[in-house]
Amino acid sequence: xxxDTIGKKISDYKSLIFEKFNGSIEKIxxxxxxxxxxxxxNPEASTKVIYFIYDNLKCRLVTMICTDERYIENRLDRKxxxxxxxxxxxLMDKSHNGxxxxxxxxxxxxxxxxxxxxVLSNVDKPTYPSIVSHIPSAVYYEREISDMFGxxxxxxxxxxxxxxxEQWPVNLFPLRKDxxxxxxxxxxxxxxxxxxxxxxxxxxxxPVGPVHAGIIEPGHxxxxxYGENIVNLETRLYYTHKxxxxxxxxxxLSEALLLSERISGDESVANSMAYCQAIERMASIPIRKxxxxxxxxxxxxxxxxxHLGTIAGMCTDVGFAYGSSRMNILKEKIMRINExxxxxxxxxxxxxxxxVKVDIKPVILHLILDEITxxxxxxxxxVKSLQNTSSFMDRLKGxxxxxxxxxxxxxxxxxxxxxxxxxxxTRKNHPYSYYRYLDLENIQGIxxxxxxxVELNKRKGDALSRFEVRVIEIKHSIDIIQKTVTDIxxxxxxxxxxxxxxxxxxxxxxxxxxxxLKPYDSALGYAESHRxxxxxxxxxxxxxxxxxxxxxxxxxxxxxxLIELAVQNNIVPDFPLINKSFDLSYSGNDL
Amino acid sequence: xKKKDIKSNVLNKSRLGYKEKMWLNTKDKLDRxxxxxxxxxxxxxxxxxxxxxxxxxxxxxxxxSKDIHNIGLNVKxxxxxxxxxxxxxxxxxxxNSAAILTIDNGKCFLCGRCEDVYPSFxxxxxxLKFATKNKEQLIDKVELALQxxxxxxxxxxxxxxxxxxxxxxxxxxxxxxxxSLFGRSLTIRQVDGGSCNGCEIEITALNNPxxxxx
Numbered sequence: 088x089x090x091d092t093i094g095k096k097i098s099d100y101k102s103l104i105f106e107k108f109n110g111s112i113e114k115i116x117x118x119x120x121x122x123x124x125x126x127x128x129n130p131e132a133s134t135k136v137i138y139f140i141y142d143n144l145k146c147r148l149v150t151m152i153c154t155d156e157r158y159i160e161n162r163l164d165r166k167x168x169x170x171x172x173x174x175x176x177x178l179m180d181k182s183h184n185g186x187x188x189x190x191x192x193x194x195x196x197x198x199x200x201x202x203x204x205x206v207l208s209n210v211d212k213p214t215y216p217s218i219v220s221h222i223p224s225a226v227y228y229e230r231e232i233s234d235m236f237g238x239x240x241x242x243x244x245x246x247x248x249x250x251x252x253e254q255w256p257v258n259l260f261p262l263r264k265d266x267x268x269x270x271x272x273x274x275x276x277x278x279x280x281x282x283x284x285x286x287x288x289x290x291x292x293x294p295v296g297p298v299h300a301g302i303i304e305p306g307h308x309x310x311x312x313y314g315e316n317i318v319n320l321e322t323r324l325y326y327t328h329k330x331x332x333x334x335x336x337x338x339x340l341s342e343a344l345l346l347s348e349r350i351s352g353d354e355s356v357a358n359s360m361a362y363c364q365a366i367e368r369m370a371s372i373p374i375r376k377x378x379x380x381x382x383x384x385x386x387x388x389x390x391x392x393x394h395l396g397t398i399a400g401m402c403t404d405v406g407f408a409y410g411s412s413r414m415n416i417l418k419e420k421i422m423r424i425n426e427x428x429x430x431x432x433x434x435x436x437x438x439x440x441x442x443v444k445v446d447i448k449p450v451i452l453h454l455i456l457d458e459i460t461x462x463x464x465x466x467x468x469x470v471k472s473l474q475n476t477s478s479f480m481d482r483l484k485g486x487x488x489x490x491x492x493x494x495x496x497x498x499x500x501x502x503x504x505x506x507x508x509x510x511x512x513t514r515k516n517h518p519y520s521y522y523r524y525l526d527l528e529n530i531q532g533i534x535x536x537x538x539x540x541v542e543l544n545k546r547k548g549d550a551l552s553r554f555e556v557r558v559i560e561i562k563h564s565i566d567i568i569q570k571t572v573t574d575i576x577x578x579x580x581x582x583x584x585x586x587x588x589x590x591x592x593x594x595x596x597x598x599x600x601x602x603x604l605k606p607y608d609s610a611l612g613y614a615e616s617h618r619x620x621x622x623x624x625x626x627x628x629x630x631x632x633x634x635x636x637x638x639x640x641x642x643x644x645x646x647x648x649l650i651e652l653a654v655q656n657n658i659v660p661d662f663p664l665i666n667k668s669f670d671l672s673y674s675g676n677d678l
Numbered sequence: 679x680k681k682k683d684i685k686s687n688v689l690n691k692s693r694l695g696y697k698e699k700m701w702l703n704t705k706d707k708l709d710r711x712x713x714x715x716x717x718x719x720x721x722x723x724x725x726x727x728x729x730x731x732x733x734x735x736x737x738x739x740x741x742x743s744k745d746i747h748n749i750g751l752n753v754k755x756x757x758x759x760x761x762x763x764x765x766x767x768x769x770x771x772x773x774n775s776a777a778i779l780t781i782d783n784g785k786c787f788l789c790g791r792c793e794d795v796y797p798s799f800x801x802x803x804x805x806l807k808f809a810t811k812n813k814e815q816l817i818d819k820v821e822l823a824l825q826x827x828x829x830x831x832x833x834x835x836x837x838x839x840x841x842x843x844x845x846x847x848x849x850x851x852x853x854x855x856x857x858s859l860f861g862r863s864l865t866i867r868q869v870d871g872g873s874c875n876g877c878e879i880e881i882t883a884l885n886n887p888x889x890x891x892x
Contacts (some may be wrong), residue, residue: 328870345789352876415886430733508697
């Protein structure tokens, strides 16, 4: 979609929403290309707008952001200074002291985000009406906000702690601005978490974790079983909560880039890309085409090696060592390509704000093309032999089924959504980077729309369909890489003076970007990691080189609740397989 | 793929379950496949130097320790320390135009930021061999245009700093005990203190057929 059509769509929505909620909307404006910000006068009014957007415009809740804006100084002075800007910053108004809450919705058909902002002016006891009864996927966001900010959603039935465990003192909220990051906390040990009790004759509880046998990150799983069948599972995460969002507030923009790469080591490109894009969108600077091409290649390499690793893990959990060894060999090959092209096996240090750090040379590009065709052949043969192995396929079929309804209700995304026939993909719905130029209608290798629909409807949401989705995505990623690499090589062939051109193409110094940022401005950044949509929201501080608030929502956060539903009525020995077929990150969740 | 092909494919798939498909293809493909493959395990990955790519991000080296005046170390000492996000770089005794620069490789996570900002001073080498027997040896010390009369005092300062590394002493005594119980087999114990899961991925990669630590 071109820039003009998006602008027209947005102004249509703008007038629609403004007419409907004339009294309760203070300001409605468009910023950062495709964000429509709606500032409402009070939380109750914003609930109405939210329901309208969710029901009538068929949008998905993608994240909820809370910010502590109590201590922003000199807002009145600033208002005069920035009056002539067309995109006024919503914080400039003097009445907006206190916590502000943003509900972000994404329209999957058109490339538009709706951000509904409400300001909670009651600073001592900030509350807002919960939307859980209408939009179930909000439950985890609301619990997270109540833990980190002490901003309570009235009407949320689950009042237990989510992020901070019981040892954390009561009434101490780490993401508030008056909480000092260096403060040492005295742990208290007299409280415990209430798991959902399943009672009855023959019901047993099996606690698993947080320390596991094997090289896994910490997480606790509480099974209630009847014989071998799992009646209920409750997951408890956040054992290694690192305080990334708080840590980012002490950092400059370029330091936070390193942090964003390490949110989850295997999603390093996706996360840093989302972060960089947030800042690039804020500064409204288009980056060089070659930089987007390199980003795309790396993002797809990352997707391939992770999917290969997941399939290998599924083979291990089924007890099919041959398959897992062969998959691991392919994975290792991709990781060596990573190392050759970027110097890091996990693709750290690719992105920088305003472009990329590394340039992939034509020699390496040819090597990538070469290797990837070999890998594709091996992979195709291997998948065929996996599909012919009954012990493998029997274990996957019908295991860990999730329904279409659960996916839509709980707002899952990525492979987990696609395996149940819900067609969401950020690369397609909100094209970014070089995906804009690629033909993404055939995003999963299927050109015909009708047959794609048929294909989607056939997916049952079990481990087998997750396996198949991953297989399709690997093949498609290989296609994307081949296309992108040939695009770069074609362009190079046309330009004879490559070397001088390349240098100009990639390096866009940060200083030039910094001057485009306005104090307390904010933007969304998003990317599709191999797990699903990762959504970042960055707000710069008074000094535009510093971060005021950095909200991260990775795909794992949305998808973890689904695993509790998937294992119900399965047997305990299938849990590792289901868990691996989901392939969720603990680290990306325990921010 | 053409439209027709896709449609026929879709139909075929829906008509045949995977079991039926499996029976069609049973030709002991798997067995032949296993025998066809060559050995992939490499005996010593560190020795295979051609594996190391050109832009490998290895150990940080200090390139030109002699021309510290060129970059104005006296003024910028603190700035250089601050450039490292994990505080691995420390500069001591900046007075008298003499200094000791220490790089703690235990803290360094190879982000390459120091190289980006001071390319004339730091460089990421191709060196793979980080591993040492104790934590003290991980700290690299580089003398920067040190004058003779200051050398002693600086050395004393460093020794004092090192003497309070009590974790190492605990670790050493523990190691002796473990060795006496389990001998010298390689064991990897990992404590997740909030990793980004990159370490887990690489430790798991040790078990793949190419490196195959077992």
